[in-house]
């Protein structure tokens with residue numbers, strides 16, 4: 001878990017580097033999206049390996065993808081921080097859970113690294129709420145772990161339910177673009193196909209975390225319903241805000 005600060009730093013450093021490398025002036029943060037329409041997801045307008053014409057993303061689709069990647073990066077940051085805050089409490093009272101906590105944390109750290117890379121590559125502004133989510137996620141992890149193992153697992157169940165369905169929506173959206181491309185006799189760029197495969201893999205890993213939480217008595221948390229409902233509402237609110245801000 002000692003690599004977390006490096007992952008967080010790398011999100012911002014990589015983003016700055018990619019902006020500098022491609023911008024004559026460093027104004028990307030303030031510039032309107034349309035200025036970058038030609039550069040962002042540039043490969044989605046490039047040649048594909050097949051003879052079909054490439055499917056060109058509309059400004060609305062690019063905006064959707066920007067928001068999706070911004071939210072995913074923020075969500076994965078939050079996930080790593082929740083596990084970082086929970087693990088010492090949980091492992092102290094339930095040492096047998098150390099491998100499980102480490103396994104879930106390691107997967108979250110891998111997800112964060114993936115989205116740090118994609119956000120930098122596509123020159124997407126990370127959410128301005130980054131510092132707020134850092135504090136909120138750490139508090140959520142710490143407080144649920146303080147309530148006990150079941151509450152910590154209920155937290156995982158709630159977060160993964162929302163995040164899993166969020167990734168599912170993104171997969172469904174990109175697959176609808178693929179269907180649209182097929183109707184037009186066009187083809188999605190390889191990079192976008194790879195992105196949807198990445199979203200699917202990560203969604204499945206999030207749902208695996210949800211299964212682990214339920215298997216480790218998340219439903220026994222007290223009070224289960226208010227706790228889970230509150231965390232799910234918090235997740236949905238954070239997703240909505242991070243899409244735009």
Ligand SMILES: [Fe+2]
Nearest residue numbers: 076079108111
């Ligand atoms: Fe994750």
Ligand SMILES: [Fe+2]
Nearest residue numbers: 079160206209
């Ligand atoms: Fe997860």
